[in-house]
Amino acid sequence: MRRTIVIDIVGLTPSLLGENTPNLSALARKGALRPLDTVTPAVTTTVQSTFLTGEAPGGHGIVANGWYFHDLAQIWFWRQSNHLVQGEKLWDAARRRDPSFTCANLFWWYNMYSGADIGVTPRPMYPADGRKIPDCYAEPPELRDALTRKFGLFPLFRFWGPATDIAASEWIVNCALDVLDNYSPTLSLVYIPHLDYNLQRLGPDHPDLARDLKEVDDAVAPLLERAEREDMQVVVLSEYGITPVDKPVHINRALREAGFIRVREELGRELLDPGASRAFAVADHQIAHVYVKHAGDVPAVRDLLQSLDGVEHVLDEAGKRDHGLDHARSGNLVALARQDAWFTYYYWLDDNRCPDFAPTVDIHRKPGFDPVELFFDPKLPSAKLSVGWRLLKKKLGLRTLMDVIPLDATLVKGSHGRITDDPQAGPLFLSSRPDLVPEGHVAATGVKDLILRHIFDGDEG
Numbered sequence: 001m002r003r004t005i006v007i008d009i010v011g012l013t014p015s016l017l018g019e020n021t022p023n024l025s026a027l028a029r030k031g032a033l034r035p036l037d038t039v040t041p042a043v044t045t046t047v048q049s050t051f052l053t054g055e056a057p058g059g060h061g062i063v064a065n066g067w068y069f070h071d072l073a074q075i076w077f078w079r080q081s082n083h084l085v086q087g088e089k090l091w092d093a094a095r096r097r098d099p100s101f102t103c104a105n106l107f108w109w110y111n112m113y114s115g116a117d118i119g120v121t122p123r124p125m126y127p128a129d130g131r132k133i134p135d136c137y138a139e140p141p142e143l144r145d146a147l148t149r150k151f152g153l154f155p156l157f158r159f160w161g162p163a164t165d166i167a168a169s170e171w172i173v174n175c176a177l178d179v180l181d182n183y184s185p186t187l188s189l190v191y192i193p194h195l196d197y198n199l200q201r202l203g204p205d206h207p208d209l210a211r212d213l214k215e216v217d218d219a220v221a222p223l224l225e226r227a228e229r230e231d232m233q234v235v236v237l238s239e240y241g242i243t244p245v246d247k248p249v250h251i252n253r254a255l256r257e258a259g260f261i262r263v264r265e266e267l268g269r270e271l272l273d274p275g276a277s278r279a280f281a282v283a284d285h286q287i288a289h290v291y292v293k294h295a296g297d298v299p300a301v302r303d304l305l306q307s308l309d310g311v312e313h314v315l316d317e318a319g320k321r322d323h324g325l326d327h328a329r330s331g332n333l334v335a336l337a338r339q340d341a342w343f344t345y346y347y348w349l350d351d352n353r354c355p356d357f358a359p360t361v362d363i364h365r366k367p368g369f370d371p372v373e374l375f376f377d378p379k380l381p382s383a384k385l386s387v388g389w390r391l392l393k394k395k396l397g398l399r400t401l402m403d404v405i406p407l408d409a410t411l412v413k414g415s416h417g418r419i420t421d422d423p424q425a426g427p428l429f430l431s432s433r434p435d436l437v438p439e440g441h442v443a444a445t446g447v448k449d450l451i452l453r454h455i456f457d458g459d460e461g
Helices: 022-030 044-053 090-097 141-151 167-183 195-201 209-229 251-257 295-306 317-322 383-395 444-455
Strands: 004-009 032-037 066-069 074-077 103-106 118-122 136-139 187-192 233-237 247-249 263-266 269-272 279-284 287-292 311-315 333-337 341-343 428-431
Touching (some): 022 233, 022 428, 044 090, 090 187, 136 141, 167 187, 187 209, 251 279, 279 341, 295 333, 333 341
Parallel strands (some): 103 118
Antiparallel strands (some): 118 136, 279 287, 311 333
């Protein structure tokens, strides 16, 4: 076996490689650079699950970053148990070939309770007083305390939210280097999220992205140097490309205005009641799973979706099969946005009636993905002062909302989820071993086997 590092740099595309990425560009020149044909939806948990199982979403069941759990009548995003992922995992396939194989999963999703030997993933603490305290979950458990002593608490609020920056990716790199020192895994899976933030905030054509690219290239340089020094194989890949958008599609508002959505009022605020609704959408970037309670409503819902400006396709059962989304977790219909559009989760018709979590960073209670969480509300007099004042009230034991997120979906300038029209603006596959990578495009469903080839040095056994 050959020790291998697989670095998932979210949002990296062939078109972004260049003078701002000297280390990654050098790897591309010496090794192999291929366009990667991703899956629908091109979102983190779905694509990572495809990489690790070799299955399309219809096989592994991760049909988006979140979906409607029918038996609970609830929408859940960003679950963490690996038991949700169906199919044989990469580490199990490798261990069948050599029982001495070990794997470190460092911040790839569905990290908890998997067959990987080592794992680290974000896992904040939620005390009963309403606080949200940064933390991580690790396997083995003592690794969490060791990493915290060396590098401080995992910087959760710089991993997602309006304060995101390179610090979270740097912490993950330090974690990966420490795991290499102390565990020496055969395979290290490392997740680098930094590019995702400003690609969505600013769009992929913004000149300020030059700084983000340099920060990411500098951050991963120690991993690339370590791999070269210790003769480890290197794979760098990405899950999707982010394209410019200027059209938020309020799909649930359209369903509500047509009478399909029911809400529940609590303290003057409106909460989506999915179990009682005839149809609703679980929005996730440029894809929306639309769940329809009664089969007789499907044609009317399909016609409504197809009439919305910004909707490119509406997949029925045959369409879901064609896109590898034929799974019980998928919606009865699946809407795909146009390249310049994306779906909001908003279902209220009056911002004064929105749920109290809408202007906060709350990835678990929102019934859809909300990229607007990457922005501070521009109406606040000072973002830092506003956050500081709310944090002070929390420390004093007062209940307060961290309501610093705007409700203006037009702020978002980049999105993903549909397959990009231009491969240069889509994901990539980079390898230090060009002899192990076939010519042409790499399929996301083929990544598992390609990683196994790197570990076993081309042995097809």
